[in-house]
Amino acid sequence: MTISFEIFGVQAAELLSEMHRMSFLQDPWSAEAIELLLMGSGVFAMVVTQTEQPIGFLMWREVAGEAEILTICILPEHRTKGVASHLLQKFYSETKDNGVSKIFLEVNENNKAAIILYEKNGFEAVGRRKDYYGGKGCQKQDALIMKFSW
Numbered sequence: 001m002t003i004s005f006e007i008f009g010v011q012a013a014e015l016l017s018e019m020h021r022m023s024f025l026q027d028p029w030s031a032e033a034i035e036l037l038l039m040g041s042g043v044f045a046m047v048v049t050q051t052e053q054p055i056g057f058l059m060w061r062e063v064a065g066e067a068e069i070l071t072i073c074i075l076p077e078h079r080t081k082g083v084a085s086h087l088l089q090k091f092y093s094e095t096k097d098n099g100v101s102k103i104f105l106e107v108n109e110n111n112k113a114a115i116i117l118y119e120k121n122g123f124e125a126v127g128r129r130k131d132y133y134g135g136k137g138c139q140k141q142d143a144l145i146m147k148f149s150w
Contacts, residue, residue, distance in 0.1 A: 003050050003055075003083065003086060004049050005046055005047070005049075005087070005090045006049070007044055007046055007047075007094075008045045008046075008047050008057070010035050010038045010039055012047070013032070013034040013035035014031045015047075016045055016047075016057055017029055017030055019056065019073055019075060020034070020071065022076065023056070023075060024073065026138070037059065042061050042063050043061045043062075044060055044094075045057050045058070045059045046058050046060075046087065046090065046094065048074075048083060048086065048090075050083075055078045056074035056075055056087060057071075058071070058091050059072075060091065060103075062098060065101050065102070066102045067095045067103045067104070068103070068104045069104070069105035072087065072088075084117055085117065085120065085121055088121045092148075096150065101149060102147060102148070103123075103147070103148040103149070104146070104147050105123070105145075105146050106144070107144050108132075108133050108141055108143060109141060109142045109144050118146050118148075123146040123147060124147060124148075126145050126146065126147045127145035129142060129143040130142055
């Protein structure tokens with residue numbers, strides 16, 4: 001599998017939104033929301049491609065030597081093939097080069113596949129946000145706060 005990585009900016013908001021919609025059936029992010037995020041200071045999106053076709057991305061924010069993963073998605077047909085781990089490893093290298101020493105994220109406590117992915121890639125649970133996910137008639141669910149550091 002030959003994959004490559006590239007940092008994208010606001011011009012890719014439509015593409016990123018479409019990939020997010022295909023990856024998350026509930027509450028996908030709009031192009032406008034992604035564009036607003038990418039216009040913010042210290043916010044980046046790294047797209048992973050296979051045979052020059054985008055198959056996923058990771059969006060994060062950096063501030064004061066820390067990074068927060070805002071979202072990570074791999075298109076469903078490319079999951080369980082190691083793509084997300086490759087994306088995380090490239091992201092670690094990118095952020096470390098930028099002086100980041102700690103990375104945080106929030107993940108739905110019921111998203112076992114994502115939790116396993118993060119744990120396999122060095123994250124550990126450090127906290128919980130009660131009723132973080134859900135709303136609008138959906139059952140509320142807690143988020144695990146996870147941390148990676150060098």
